[in-house]
Amino acid sequence: MTIEASNLSFRYGEKPVLREVSFRLTSGRFHALLGPNGAGKSTLFGLLTRLLALQQGDILLTGQSLKKQPAEAMRQIGVVFQQNALDLDLTVRQNLQYHAALHGLSRKEARIRGDRELERFNLLDRANDAVRHLNGGHRRRVEIARALLHEPSLLLLDEPTVGLDVASRKALNEHVRTLCEEEGLTALWATHLIEEVCGDDRILVLHRGQLLAEDNGHAICEAEGHQDMTETFHSLTGAG
Numbered sequence: 001m002t003i004e005a006s007n008l009s010f011r012y013g014e015k016p017v018l019r020e021v022s023f024r025l026t027s028g029r030f031h032a033l034l035g036p037n038g039a040g041k042s043t044l045f046g047l048l049t050r051l052l053a054l055q056q057g058d059i060l061l062t063g064q065s066l067k068k069q070p071a072e073a074m075r076q077i078g079v080v081f082q083q084n085a086l087d088l089d090l091t092v093r094q095n096l097q098y099h100a101a102l103h104g105l106s107r108k109e110a111r112i113r114g115d116r117e118l119e120r121f122n123l124l125d126r127a128n129d130a131v132r133h134l135n136g137g138h139r140r141r142v143e144i145a146r147a148l149l150h151e152p153s154l155l156l157l158d159e160p161t162v163g164l165d166v167a168s169r170k171a172l173n174e175h176v177r178t179l180c181e182e183e184g185l186t187a188l189w190a191t192h193l194i195e196e197v198c199g200d201d202r203i204l205v206l207h208r209g210q211l212l213a214e215d216n217g218h219a220i221c222e223a224e225g226h227q228d229m230t231e232t233f234h235s236l237t238g239a240g
Ligand SMILES: Nc1ncnc2c1ncn2[C@@H]1O[C@H](COP(=O)(O)OP(=O)(O)OP(=O)(O)O)[C@@H](O)[C@H]1O
Pocket: 012, 015, 017, 035, 036, 037, 038, 039, 040, 041, 042, 043, 044, 192
């Protein structure tokens, strides 16, 4: 699938937060949306998930406009929000089944797909545990499993490692990369942490609502005349 965002601008009241942002996501690749706090990442996710209404520009998913064919386009998207959105008192399986029902899956299909996802995440043995008893890293995995139940082609993750320890951050990041490589998933991973980004990733650098770069990480470094991503990110955004 191709994802193409063109000329997105957004304001909260009088305050411009995104300015003419255009980008393209490549099918089956891991993309990092890299930007410091306040860059506009969550706002962009709000537009991609239709939590916020488009004010200017459009987003096309395999040619389907989020403006004109929102239901068709949304079926192709799975989302993991910044804040944990699982019911802590329900079991892992109940959380998945509830979400599957919202997507119109039968109970049988929900069970099959849910167990398949849990197995892939090494969590099948926790299916009957209340989410409350899972650690932060496992909860995030359940959220990703849930986001994949309806078999979307595009997975959006808004700072999914917030609150996790270093080892869990790394494991989650690697897991999503594996999904891209092995399952052909297209992922957009928003972060302000340079250590979650690799030189081979497609990287979108967002700063103060503007897209400053959109390319392979190595190419962005080369264009900026730096050796590594940290230096490049600092010189692009003035962060330091
Ligand atoms: N509902 C809102 N009303 C007014 N301003 C907002 C609102 N939500 C966000 N903003 C402002 O818009 C700008 C971009 O915020 P946004 O949350 O999209 O950035 P971000 O890159 O996701 O940052 P963070 O990592 O801190 O969440 C910030 O200046 C923020 O204060």
